[in-house]
Every structure is written in C-alpha cells, then in structure tokens.
Amino acid sequence: MDHQENLTAYVAAFVAELVKTGVKDVVISPGSRSTPMAMVMAEHPDLRIHIHIDERSAAFFALGIAKSLRKPVAILCTSGTAAANYYPAIIEAHYSRVPLIVLTADRPHELRDVGAPQAIDQIHLFGKHVKWFVEMAPPEKTDEMLRYARSVCARAAAIALRSPSGPVHLNFPFREPLVPNVGKEDLFDLPVRSDGYVSVETGELTLSEEKYEELAGILSQYDKGIIVCGPLDEEFFAENITKLASALKFPILADPLSQLRSGKHSKDYIVDAYDTFLRNSDCKKALKPDIIIRFGAMPVSKALSIFIKENMNIPQFVIDGGAGWRDPAATTSNMIYCNETEFCKSIAKYVSEKNHNQFLDKWLEINKLTKTKLSKINDIEELSEGKLFYQLADLIPDGATLFVGNSMPIRDLDTFFHVNDKSIRIMANRGANGIDGIISTAIGAAAVSQPMYLIVGDLTFFHDLNGLLAAKLYDINIKILLVNNNGGGIFSFLPQASQPKYFELLFGTPIDLNFEYAVRMYNGKFDKITSWEQFNSSFLRNMDDSGLSVMEISTDRDRNLIEHRELWNYVSREISNKINGVS
C-alpha cells in the first residue's frame, strides 16, 4: 500500500468519525507536521475551520466555543512547543469541565529523541490535566486500523463530554511526505456503518428513589436551610433548582456564574447581594443556617466562603454530578454524587412543601435592603468600576452573553450585578481563574453566540492581546469594556497593599500602554470613555456595530479601593442598624 493512500484513508476515517460524533468546530494553528489532518479537515464540508497563529490563543478560542455550545471542539497543531502553548487552556478546560479534543501532530517514532528538528517528547505532554491520552498508531489503510482510528475518535469525544467534561489528547505520528490526497470523491465515505462507527450513550449519575426520598425527608426537617449555587452551566438547572427552593422555602445564594441571576425562571428565592451583607457579623449571626446545600463550583465571593467555613458544624450537602471534591475548607458533611438537575427534580417530588418560612423572609429582606443601599454607587460622578458593573444589567441587551475577566471584574460583577429578567448568560474562566486567554475564550464564544460583551481589566487585556487577531480575521462581533486602572487592581484589596516599598514594583505593576494602538491594529473601534454620558451613548451606538469594539474606562486603583470600602462600610452600618432595630 502506498504511503499517501495509507495516510489519507486513516486520517479521513478519523475526521469523518469526528464529524459523526457531533464535532462542528476545529481550531487549527498552521504548521507542517499537521498537514495531513489540517488538509483533510479543511476538505470536510461539515467542519468549520478556524485558523489561529498563536496556539495559546487558539486553544482558549476553542475553549470558548466549547463552553458556549456545551459540545466538544477539536484543536490541531504541529509538533514541538506549538503544543506546549495549549497547556494553559487545557488546564482551564480540565478544571472548568469543558470538553476539548486536543490533536497534536508528532514526528514518527524514528525521529524522536534523536535531535530531529521540532521534535519534543509529546507522550503525556499535558500530564494529569487531560482525561485521556492516546499515542495513535502510525497511519495504515487496513480495515482493522481504520476501525481503530474511528473507534478511538468516538471514544475520545465521549470521554471529553462525559461528566465531568474535560480535555483529551491524541498524538499522531506522521511521516513525510505529509501531503494527503484530498482530491478523492469518496474521501469521507465510511465503508461500514456510514452513520458513525460506534455511538456512545453516557448516563448521568443518579441516586435510587429510596435515597432521594430519604434525603428529601432529611431536608424537609429544616427551617433554617440555605442553598448555595456556585458556577454551574446546565441547561435545565435553573427551573429545577428554583422549584426545589420553592418547595423547601430556602433562599438560593446565586453566584453570578450559576446562571440564576438572569433568565426566565422565577427569581423569588434568589439572593444576590450576599457578598456585601455577609461581611457584616450581625448579619451573619441573624442569618445563621442549620443546613447548607451546595451546587456547582466554589462561589466567587470570599465573604460567602468564610460564611460557609464559619458554619462548619452544621450539615453541609454538596451535590456534584461530576464526582469531584469541591470543598476547600473541608466543611462538607455529605458528598452527593448525582446530576444536579436530576437531584432537584427528584428531591422536589418527595419534599413536604412548606407555606412560609421566616428564616427565608429574613434573608430576602436583608438582601433587598442591601441592594437598595448598594444603589448609592450610582451617585458617583467619576468613572467608577463599581458603578460600571451596577449599570450592566440595564445596559446589556436581552439574549446577550457577558464574559467577565478574573481578579476584579468577576468580584465586582458578584457585588453589583443583580437579578434581572433578561436572558443574559454569564461566562468566565473559573477553572483555574487565570488572567490568561480571556480575550480568546470570549471571542471563541462570540463566534457561535451573539451578542457578546467582555469586561476585563488592563492586565488581562494585555495578557491575551494576540487573541484579538481572530476578531479581525473572522469579523467576529465583540464589544469589550476595558477597565483600565493601569495595573493589578485586586492587589490593593490584599494584605500586600500594606507594603509600600515593593507594592508598585511587584503587585501594582503599571504598564502604561495606550491600547488604542493595539485596537487600531486589529481594525477595531476604540472609544476612550471620559464621562458617564459618553459611556451610555457609546454603549448604545456600538450596540449594532460589527467586528471589534473596545470602550476603555480609565479608573484609579486607590480611589477604587476607597469607593468599595466606603460603600461596604456604609451598607454594613445600615444593615446593623436595621438588625439592631435602630431606625
């Protein structure tokens, strides 16, 4: 059998099967060794090909698509350090449970570890951060090896997707010559089982009816219960958790990434200002629960984390369909491995519905008071980070996605972005909480879901500037709110801020860049915001623009710290007054 025929048939079988598993998007970084796979993929009529020069951005771009679609996306690169650039996004995918199929081209065996160019050890390159690694067999066009390529492909997609979702890595040894024969009419004809070689049905973790009934019985005994929903992105979770909360009459403390603060479900039990009022010790005493039920990853709010820790002596149930161990303070008493939506549905059936719950009322009352008082942020006339986030829920159009950077933006969102009746999907990279790859992840999501707003700080914006290239090359619409406080704003809130000697050098790290240049290079529109009037009009004006649009809001790190502190102190005083009966 001739080399090209072996190569082409094997790769085409793999790619055809990949499409059958439901993969629609492939992000390719240019290279020579990956030629057979890249050309065969480009030939497939049902694959969308996205090209990205910088592999680090490419992998985050794919992560964004996969997050948005909740489906596996494939990435492909050549041999060598190209693949190593995937590492940050792979780790993020691993911890945030996003399915990625990582395909790397490698030198064939005889060119490994012998000083051949661009040859590095790619076996288990991503260590424990992928769910599955396969060193693929060299290409062969025998029935057996075509079946092998197809079944490995189907299996890889299934592993990536099954809960907890995550990345898988297949490493392909390709020998020269590398150009496949893509001119064949029947390139993607599958000789057997033309609908796909093996379809994988994966169930979700679910408990027995007896166990649900038992757990419902336990939960029903409590009056003082709270539900904590951290980052979680399941399609039907919102309506089912709100039904369960309604039956139990428990408040739901909803992290911005729980997807519960926006949407069409009932918001009656949603508590969204806890990050502020749980800083107050009177409040924590008044709201002390007897049981906590927790879903999703750990919430963003440090105040809430501390509250959970302080209540370590009560039963704490953690429901995790991905069977992880999301319990940083070791406070969990019952770890329940069960699909979250299924759990809510099944428990609700057996719960003896309460009519009224004073404890719930107290939570809702304080939450309402807190939000009323927090609205004071609107009085600030200068450009302010808090006010910006406060206004987002009003400004952002229904149906949009809001992608939020780590460090300050996600925290400000937590504090200032409250319940609303729009459908706004909130996204962030909260697997490893890095400041890397945020632009690319958001633009990847924007490629499949519109409209898209991204809000990031200047260091995060800088870290992934290369990610903007995709918006230019593919005319992807993305609106970026760039909060530029010239450095690492979050450090002002940390104990490091008490060390003036090294603060600016090691933590503040101002980089003094005029980002307008970068935005122009990528054919973007740049608005430097100097007032709230201008911000509002720019925001509205940009709404229907296509391509890249960046609004830069310059703020001051020191003033931002003072604004936050003063506001929290003010609200805290008001809450204490209320609780202590001072009018």
Added chain:
Amino acid sequence: MDHQENLTAYVAAFVAELVKTGVKDVVISPGSRSTPMAMVMAEHPDLRIHIHIDERSAAFFALGIAKSLRKPVAILCTSGTAAANYYPAIIEAHYSRVPLIVLTADRPHELRDVGAPQAIDQIHLFGKHVKWFVEMAPPEKTDEMLRYARSVCARAAAIALRSPSGPVHLNFPFREPLVPNVGKEDLFDLPVRSDGYVSVETGELTLSEEKYEELAGILSQYDKGIIVCGPLDEEFFAENITKLASALKFPILADPLSQLRSGKHSKDYIVDAYDTFLRNSDCKKALKPDIIIRFGAMPVSKALSIFIKENMNIPQFVIDGGAGWRDPAATTSNMIYCNETEFCKSIAKYVSEKNHNQFLDKWLEINKLTKTKLSKINDIEELSEGKLFYQLADLIPDGATLFVGNSMPIRDLDTFFHVNDKSIRIMANRGANGIDGIISTAIGAAAVSQPMYLIVGDLTFFHDLNGLLAAKLYDINIKILLVNNNGGGIFSFLPQASQPKYFELLFGTPIDLNFEYAVRMYNGKFDKITSWEQFNSSFLRNMDDSGLSVMEISTDRDRNLIEHRELWNYVSREISNKINGVS
C-alpha cells in the same frame, strides 16, 4: 514559632543561597501566592529583578538572559495556569540545554484538589521536560529545614548547570498570610557557612589519554575527512576546533550557530556555503568524504543533513559532552561522550599533522566559488530576503549579537551569512525550533549583552508581540529587522505549496497587520523600509538609538521563492561547469 517568621526565614535562606550559587537575575510575574518569594527576592541587594506580566514571555526572557550569560536564571510565578505559560520556554530550555531555575508558588496541601481558586496540580507540571522536580517542604524555621532549603537550592542550581544544562522546577507550598517580614536587618545573614551552604563542583566528561591517542590514530589515517559543527556555544571551542582541523587538514562545515563563522579565531578551514553547493549532485560526488566528525546539535541545513544521511556507510563520529543522541537519521557509527573542547585539545596532541590535503583544497575551492556566485544576490534591486541576510555581516557592528528567528531567517542566515572577522555572536532558539517566544528571548539576551539585533518574520513577530513590553518598561536597546512577507514564507518551499486549494488558508496564513501600531504602543521607533538606500541609512542612523527600534522590510513570498530557486540553480550550474571542466 510564628507563621511569618517561619515563612520569612525559610524563603530568605533559599534566596540567600540562590545568590551564592551565582544567580544574578530573576524574572518575576506578578501574583499573590508568590508574594513571600517575590518580596524577599526584591529585598536582596545582589539580585536583578525583572518583572514580566505575561509568564510565557517571562520565561523566554529568562531563557535569553541564561543563554547569553551561560548561567542559570530563576523565574518565579504564582499558582495556576500562570505556571503552565512557562511550558514552551521550559521545553526550549530543555532541548537547547539552557539552565533555568523554575520556581512556582502553590497552594498548601490542604487546598489542593478541593476546588480552591487558582489551585491546579503542579506536581511534575512540566513532565519530563525538567531535569529535576522538587515539591518543597512547607516553610519552617528550624536549623534542619533551613539547611534543607539551602541544600535543595544549591543542588537545583548545580543540576540546571551541569552538562547537558537545562531547567529544574521547585514548587513551593505557601500558606496565608503571605506577606513576609522583609524589614529585618539580618534577613540574608547565613547562620552557618556564610559563603554558601554547599558548593558543587561538576566535572566535564572526558576520555582517558589512551582513548584519545587511539582515536587520534584512527582520525590521522584519513585524508578525506570532514568536520561538521552544528549549534554549539562553548567559550573556548572555536580556537580548539580550528587547531584540530589544522592538524587533520579537514574542512569544518560551520553552522551559523556553531559560532565559528565570526570571531577572532582562524577561518582558514571554515566552509560556510555548503547549504548551497551540497544541493548539487556533481558536487556531492566530488566531495564525498571517508569519515565525518560531528559536534553540536544537528545543523540547520537540510542539504547538509541529506549529505550526512547519504554517507551513512562511512564512519561518523559524534562528540557530545551532554551525552545525548543527536542522530536523527541513525547514521552515527561512534558516539563519543566527551566535552567538545577537551576532545579537540586532547586529540590534537596526538594527531600526526598533515602538510597538505587535496580533498580539503577541493572543499575550499568549491566553497569559494559558491560564495562568489552567491554574491549575485546583491544585484537584486527590489527588497529581497536573501540580499538582506547577505548584507548583514557587513552592517552589523563588531561585538554585537545577532538573534535569528526560526523558519526562514535561520535558513537564509545559513545560506547568506558568511565568514567574517568581527566578533558577532549568533543566537537562536534551536532546541525545539518554535516561532514562539523569540522576541522575549532576544530582549532577555539584550538585557545583559549589547548591541543586539533580532531578525524575524512577521508570524514570529506576531506570536510574541507581548514580549516587546520588556523593552519599553526597562528601556532595553534592541534593533529588530522585521521581514514581513505577510504569512508563513517557509511553506512556499515545502510540498504543501503544490496544493493551491488550501495553501493560503492553512499555510500561507496572511494576517495583514500594520505592525507600526504595535511598535508605537511600546514606544518604539518604526521604519518602513522601501529601498536599499533607505535601509542602509536607517540601519546606520538607528545604530546608536536606545530602546526599541523596528525596521520593517516587506517582501513577497512568491518572488522570494523564485529568487532563491533561480539563484540556487544558477550557482549549481556554475559549480557543475567547474567540476565537469566546462569553462
């Protein structure tokens, strides 16, 4: 013992010892978890602190310093994907044998794998690409643990440096609160052995005198021998290899990264145009050797690699002081693990010196003819990549370093940059030959060695645009020759170019960026070159400028291919005529 005291003493002992091992430079990326190490390092009077926001660039920047100084450099970052961004540079360091001390901060044990923020599995994060990994003990201020911190540090530096040099990784679990007490007067006082806890003397591999004599006897028997010097950067290698060549009367085929084409040593035996004339089969027949002695990594030239492979039936000696296996075509007959400089010195003592060697004359004659004919490139009036490289040896000032990008630049340098009597150090990232991190590596080297010229293509320039920030923040002088052919120029030379349907999409990948914007953002000077006159005057004018200066030379990928092909064909005809006696 109080937490802060434990933390401070342990970290200070480590840092004090690090300085004693000879480390002068530390590249730090801002983060919270790394606070104890960062602050203690900043306090040390003998450490130069370089701050880099983007960890990928940071690690390459450190690589550049370490390459230039031939000494270990430390890098430090916070926990999470920050560390994963180091991976490409670590792999490059591993394969190019550059000493790096990678320090990562990690969550303490109780916060690992439990969903804590920014906590990822950092144990063996870089897999087999580091020479040593240590999960450090938690900080303690006992005599025993301070000795431990110091001896691990000394050992890490020694391992990183010893041949083959490479990266080591130490992972530090730090518990909150993270701020150390750096105000202490005696912070770096070492209670015992104030000159450093343990000094490590590492010998080099060397053979016995009997073995040297035996090998010298074998080599002396050959008339038709050639010496191939690939990438190698040892301080006294040049003078010793030229002495050995003179004794044996063998030509030295000197890769541009062998550091043999420039410098003060004798160039009488240096052959520098083989990449052109070894494309000619008449020539390869006429110059067929009976023995090959090879030093350093595999040379850049594909023509030379093929020539080595075609002569697999003759004895091929490979001398490798790092005891690797640099033999991609499996043609080596004798693998000799011995320090390269020591080998040359010792063998030369026992060689029976020849007076004359016709075989050598033939090599030198064809080399000379080739260079005469190659000079035709100078007649091209348009901007041309080949001509640019041809002119470099004349233009670049004595004592400068020339850093060269991968893909086309290193190949053009090989073809067009010939022997000269200046001291020009040539650098490139030839461990894994990536297009990533080149700007940062060059700027890192520029931080410790001046003047520095970097020549790169547009995709390489784009890939590490973030690297330019260091030049701005630290006013580092670097002159960049940006060869902009709007895409991946090397692919035009590969078989992929025969596939027009997908060529531009997958391989050509034009990105159409006006890089002037980026250069301006980093306060650089940008010259768009439109003619050779302008190039020459800009080059001279920029010579004494400080900071970042970019000269963009726009070329055309198709025309570049034709120019190269036509020139090679022309020279090849001339060589054949000469060999076949046609005047």
